Amino acid sequence: MTDKESLDRVDGPEKVAGTATYSAEYRFKNLAHAVLVTSTIAKGEITSMETRKAERAPGVLTVLTHLNAPEIPGNPKAVQPAGRAAVGTAFRLFHDRYIYFDGQPVALVVAETAEKAKYAASLIQVTYQTEKHATDFEANSRHAALPVNIQRSQNSPFKDYERGNPGAVVQAEVKIEATYTIPTQHHQPLEPHATIAVWEGDDKLTVYDKNQVSNLHRETSRRHLN
Amino acid sequence: MKAFQYLRPSKVQDAIRAVGSDPGARFIAGGTNLIDLMKRGIVSPDKLVDINHLPLKKISYQSGRLKIGALALNSEVAAHPAVLQKQPLLAQALHSGASGQLRNMATMGGNALQRTRCPYFYDTAFPCNKRKPGSGCAAVEGINRMHSIFGVEKANATQSCIAVHPSDMSVALAALDAEVIIQGQGGERRIAFTDLHRLPGNQPELDTTLERNELITGFEIPDNDFGMHAHYLKVRDRASFAFAIVSVAAALDVKEGKINAARLAMGGVAHKPWRLFEAERHLLGKPVSEALFRQAAALGMRDAVSFGQNDYKLRMAPNAVVQALLHAAAIE
Numbered sequence: 233m234t235d236k237e238s239l240d241r242v243d244g245p246e247k248v249a250g251t252a253t254y255s256a257e258y259r260f261k262n263l264a265h266a267v268l269v270t271s272t273i274a275k276g277e278i279t280s281m282e283t284r285k286a287e288r289a290p291g292v293l294t295v296l297t298h299l300n301a302p303e304i305p306g307n308p309k310a311v312q313p314a315g316r317a318a319v320g321t322a323f324r325l326f327h328d329r330y331i332y333f334d335g336q337p338v339a340l341v342v343a344e345t346a347e348k349a350k351y352a353a354s355l356i357q358v359t360y361q362t363e364k365h366a367t368d369f370e371a372n373s374r375h376a377a378l379p380v381n382i383q384r385s386q387n388s389p390f391k392d393y394e395r396g397n398p399g400a401v402v403q404a405e406v407k408i409e410a411t412y413t414i415p416t417q418h419h420q421p422l423e424p425h426a427t428i429a430v431w432e433g434d435d436k437l438t439v440y441d442k443n444q445v446s447n448l449h450r451e452t453s454r455r456h457l458n
Numbered sequence: 459m460k461a462f463q464y465l466r467p468s469k470v471q472d473a474i475r476a477v478g479s480d481p482g483a484r485f486i487a488g489g490t491n492l493i494d495l496m497k498r499g500i501v502s503p504d505k506l507v508d509i510n511h512l513p514l515k516k517i518s519y520q521s522g523r524l525k526i527g528a529l530a531l532n533s534e535v536a537a538h539p540a541v542l543q544k545q546p547l548l549a550q551a552l553h554s555g556a557s558g559q560l561r562n563m564a565t566m567g568g569n570a571l572q573r574t575r576c577p578y579f580y581d582t583a584f585p586c587n588k589r590k591p592g593s594g595c596a597a598v599e600g601i602n603r604m605h606s607i608f609g610v611e612k613a614n615a616t617q618s619c620i621a622v623h624p625s626d627m628s629v630a631l632a633a634l635d636a637e638v639i640i641q642g643q644g645g646e647r648r649i650a651f652t653d654l655h656r657l658p659g660n661q662p663e664l665d666t667t668l669e670r671n672e673l674i675t676g677f678e679i680p681d682n683d684f685g686m687h688a689h690y691l692k693v694r695d696r697a698s699f700a701f702a703i704v705s706v707a708a709a710l711d712v713k714e715g716k717i718n719a720a721r722l723a724m725g726g727v728a729h730k731p732w733r734l735f736e737a738e739r740h741l742l743g744k745p746v747s748e749a750l751f752r753q754a755a756a757l758g759m760r761d762a763v764s765f766g767q768n769d770y771k772l773r774m775a776p777n778a779v780v781q782a783l784l785h786a787a788a789i790e
């Protein structure tokens with residue numbers, strides 16, 4: 233395929249016409265609904281979680297947090313060192329009391345309806361010990377460094393890019409110096425994130441999910457649930 | 459979202475009584491703002507009194523006044539012949555707001571009473587004097603590029619509120635000397651539109667001068683001689699479906715080259731639609747010119763303050779005033 237050719241998206245017409253069925257729109261009997269409670273700080277530790285009111289709210293089936301979440305079968309068994317997981321460690325949901333990012337899921341409320349789950353989720357109180365986070369690119373730019381593993385790799389796509397005659401600027405008669413910044417870019421999918429999982433027998437789980445790579449997602453789910 | 463009771467009265471007095479008798483009750487019109495606020499846990503009414511079945515949808519023109527019911531839809535008003543003919547500024551402002559779908563749901567009363575879009579008002583994890591009186595203002599030291607430059611004292615800002623009123627329609631109504639018709643349990647009262655919204659002061663939790671159980675039944679705009687010399691300029695991050703960062707409603711009555719009457723109001727700059735009275739007075743009796751408009755805009759900016767990320771508004775606002783006046787005067 234050349235640059236100029238384009239292929240029609242399989243789901244294009246349905247999405248544009250508003251007739252595409254989104255993951256959350258499949259209907260099943262006895263569907264339970266889960267709502268996440270997410271962290272309100274960017275870095276720190278959970279010091280306490282008050283979940284009793286939510287557990288007793290009408291229609292609530294369970295409340296999961298790092299304090300009671302079951303082991304995930306497919307997670308590597310090797311125990312992580314105590315304390316905050318190192319940079320580059322795969323994120324584990326409801327695994328420890330540490331907050332690694334703003335909006336990190338800290339509890340999951342499962343209830344008979346989405347509304348009941350949402351209401352119960354609003355009753356959960358989390359207290360944190362906040363640590364100083366550094367998320368301001370401007371303010372932290374003087375600490376900027378190229379990660380070692382990227383510098384090492386000759387094939388890295390993140391290497392500096394050179395073209396033409398980079399030294400030419402030194403001899404140039406006229407120079408313009410300016411700082412260019414990129415505005416904030418948000419990833420905004422048409423479809424809201426939602427997943428429905430349906431057990432269709434002891435060893436068969438069908439997952440309806442909003443994702444970009446279905447087969448990868450299937451493999452990850454299979455590995456985790458084992 | 460908390461479970462709530464839902465009522466649908468068909469008489470104005472029944473609606474007012476239903477809200478008056480229950481401190482947790484709220485009117486709901488198009489619901490395009492209130493439902494969002496409920497979902498985010500910012501307001502949690504235990505009773506919703508749906509006013510959509512009250513007879514308050516009429517738009518008419520009688521004896522020099524354009525009368526618009528509180529439940530007339532933003533889209534209907536923006537397209538109504540009497541509005542387009544008598545008060546084109548209002549049609550322009552309405553048209554610049556939200557999206558087609560939202561304007562088909564949004565009512566005039568609901569638009570005037572929509573709450574601020576300050577991110578800290580929306581995020582219950584942060585302090586916000588408007589949402590939780592006395593908790594502080596996270597915007598003063600935070601992300602404040604959308605925030606106020608008028609109507610707030612810098613020294614007192616963290617005890618007050620630097621959020622802006624987001625409505626476009628209200629900026630036009632403020633400029634056009636509209637009146638608000640209000641029904642309460644005791645009867646009807648009328649106030650100038652410019653007296654509907656308040657400055658935050660030490661009670662930023664109150665957006666308006668309405669009592670909780672008072673219902674807006676309509677708006678009236680008296681005739682004027684601005685004709686087509688009116689312009690609503692909205693500066694925003696996207697060309698459509700975005701709130702104003704700065705907006706200007708400008709209207710001029712020019713007779714024999716001289717300005718006979720002028721109205722100037724701004725949006726996106728204060729806790730309420732902001733009339734530039736002094737700038738308006740400066741224009742009176744003088745011949746139209748860009749230099750004059752620049753002087754007026756500068757006068758309008760005299761009490762402006764800024765909070766860091768919104769410093770740019772100190773330059774953008776007067777430029778927008780000049781642009782709007784040039785458009786209104788049809789000089790380009």
Ligand SMILES: Cc1cc2nc3c(=O)[nH]c(=O)nc-3n(C[C@H](O)[C@H](O)[C@H](O)COP(=O)(O)OP(=O)(O)OC[C@H]3O[C@@H](n4cnc5c(N)ncnc54)[C@H](O)[C@@H]3O)c2cc1C
Nearest residue numbers: 487488489490491492555556564565567568569625626674
């Ligand atoms: C994505 C989005 C983008 C938007 N962009 C813009 C924009 O660019 N410009 C703009 O101006 N607006 C914009 N809006 C806001 C929109 O204009 C308002 O949500 C709408 O006008 C509110 O009207 P409503 O009838 O739906 O009010 P509701 O949500 O029903 O009510 C709002 C409030 O008013 C009260 N209320 C309603 N009617 C009365 C009455 N008659 N008497 C007393 N109290 C009453 C309710 O109790 C409630 O507190 C946007 C909204 C959304 C969701």
